[in-house]
Amino acid sequence: MACLNTLKHEIRVLESAFPKSDEVFQVVSASVDELTCRFISKTSKKYDIHANITETYPHSPPVWFAETEDTNVTNAIERLSNTVGKDNHVLQQVKLLLRELTTAFSMEEPPDLDDRLDLVSLPQIINGHDLHDHHEEYEDSEMEEEEEDMEEDIHLEMEDNTSSHAAQKDEDIHPSHMATLDRLKANQRQDYLRGSISGSVQATDRPEN
Structure with a gap:
């Protein structure tokens, strides 16, 4: 899940801001x-x-639902599904939810709500994306490029080794035998072009020792 570290931090802030002893809003459980x-x-x-926090969080907001049909609650929850960017984060979602609920029930907003759910303490967020995630994406991309370069280097090295090995084999053949070998190759090529495959090397074609 994206922004996991940020999410964990938001949950800790929520639990601290709204304990089970709060008279208006309580965090009963959180994960x-x-x-x-x-x-x-x-x-x-x-x-x-x-609220169910999906794998697409915070690109999409949590999915909220309630065990009631009270329209004050259901309408407040419905508005949370239309958020974007930083408003998809849990702290901001709870802040919006509380304001909707207190307005719907003609209640005063909890004191210091903005201070309780302060986003400044969170890692900097750009367009709803955590800088930590951006850094990880950059590292993954850089690692993939390094792996591709390494594979290309290995491929080129193998080609060089193959060419060097072939050249070494040619150097091991005596110069007088090289001419004969070239002539045999030329004759065999001509045979293939004429449609007749040459057989074994004739005694007259074998190089003299």
């Missing part, structure tokens, strides 16, 4: 896969709200 929150209205009615 990198799912978040369960509890909103408490001014009539002390409790609403459990869940």
Whole structure:
């Protein structure tokens, strides 16, 4: 999952900002896969709200749902599905959710909400992407290029070794025999062109010792 380190940090901030003792909003449980929150209205009615964090996070926002049909809650959740960029992050999602809920239930916004869910402490985010992920993508690309260059070098080295080996074999043949070998190759080539494949080397074609 992208931005895993950032997500873990956001979860810690959430748990610290909204403990189970909070009178309006509580983080009941939280992991990198799912978040369960509890909103408490001014009539002390409790609403459990869940968020599934998918593998595409934060490119897409968490998927929110609630165990209630109260339109105040369902409408607030629905608005969270239309966010983009940094608003897809969990801290920003919770901030938006709380503002929607407190407005819908005619309640005051929790004090210091922006300070509680401060994004400044998070790694710098550009267009919804963590710089840590960008660095990892760059390293992966650089590694792939190095592997390709290495494969090309090995291929060229193998070709050089093959050519050197062939040249070494030619050097091992006596000069007087090289002329005979060239003549045999030329004769065989002519035979193939004429459609007749030459047989064994004749005694007269064999080089003298």
